[in-house]
Amino acid sequence: MPEFHFVKSSYxxxxxxxxxxxxxxxxxxxxxxxxxxxxxxxxLTSQAWVEFTAALS
Known part of the structure; x- marks a missing residue:
C-alpha cells in the first residue's frame, strides 16, 4: 500500500x-x-480530483 503524505487543505x-x-x-x-x-x-484518480475541484468553483 502506498504511503500518502497528507497536508491540511488551505480551505x-x-x-x-x-x-x-x-x-x-x-x-x-x-x-x-x-x-x-x-x-x-x-x-480518487487525478482526473476525478480535477473534475471535483472544478465543480466547487
Whole structure:
C-alpha cells in the first residue's frame, strides 16, 4: 500500500471542519478527515480530483 503524505487543505476552517489531501502518488489523490487520521481514506484518480475541484468553483 502506498504511503500518502497528507497536508491540511488551505480551505479547512478552524472550527474543526478539516480535510487533508495527499497528492504524492502520481495516479491517486487521497482525502481524509483530519480529526480521524486512522479512519477511512477516499482515493480518487487525478482526473476525478480535477473534475471535483472544478465543480466547487
Amino acid at each position: 479547512s476552517s478552524s472550527g474543526g471542519e478539516c480535510v487533508e489531501v495527499a497528492r504524492n502518488i502520481p495516479t491517486t489523490v487521497a482525502v481524509r478527515d483530519s480529526k480521524n487520521s486512522n479512519g477511512p481514506i477516499l482515493r
